[in-house]
């Protein structure tokens with residue numbers, strides 16, 4: 586009970602700070618803390634913000650890239666405008682949305698991809714976990730090929746089955762892949778971000794498909810052919826949202 590109270594108190598404190606600083610969401614502090622640690626976004630960068638609603642990360646990204654930079658956000662839900670950013674509405678896995686992003690990029694390579702994407706949940710943990718991790722793999726598949734040499738990709742992860750396999754699937758293409766849990770995230774849901782730095786495009790051949798690699802690495806675990814050491818400790822990091830009627 587005491588732990589629960591402390592966690593709620595911390596969350597409220599981030600919320601109050603977000604309000605006082607003009608950020609739309611306390612999640613802005615997560616990106617600021619990721620930035621402080623890894624220096625991902627630089628002045629003049631082209632940034633893609635995946636799952637950008639309500640716009641907290643986009644606000645931070647615009648401040649960091651400055652006047653010469655470009656921030657393109659995308660979300661299923663429409664955002665209030667953020668000055669200096671182009672915020673698109675659409676599903677990142679759909680061709681139509683991907684074409685809109687490509688149009689906005691106008692052939693500029695991306696320096697930094699930041700993804701805080703969280704799918705709607707059904708409440709069935711195993712289903713939600715699978716959907717969430719597959720979505721992260723899909724985001725890699727669409728956007729990684731748009732990254733410039735030396736670029737970075739940061740994504741929220743859904744703790745539990747599949748994390749190790751996803752890391753294995755993306756590791757060959759970055760010189761550094763780390764997990765990071767910002768203080769602003771340290772709540773009972775134990776949220777983690779995967780920070781991949783220094784993209785090495787020459788390691789990607791045409792046929793690279795992160796989702797397929799991820800699923801084939803996961804297959805033995807799901808089919809039970811791996812020796813199980815017992816139940817894995819699992820935390821959910823989903824934002825609980827009602828399904829739209």
Ligand SMILES: C[S@@+](CC[C@H](N)C(=O)[O-])C[C@H]1O[C@@H](n2cnc3c(N)ncnc32)[C@H](O)[C@@H]1O
Nearest residue numbers: 612636638639640641642660661676677701703
């Ligand atoms: C935790 S919120 C992002 C908060 C944001 N980083 C901020 O600071 O304001 C996660 C977002 O992912 C979006 N999302 C989920 N699935 C998506 C999809 N397939 N395509 C685009 N956005 C999606 C949700 O609509 C939700 O707004």
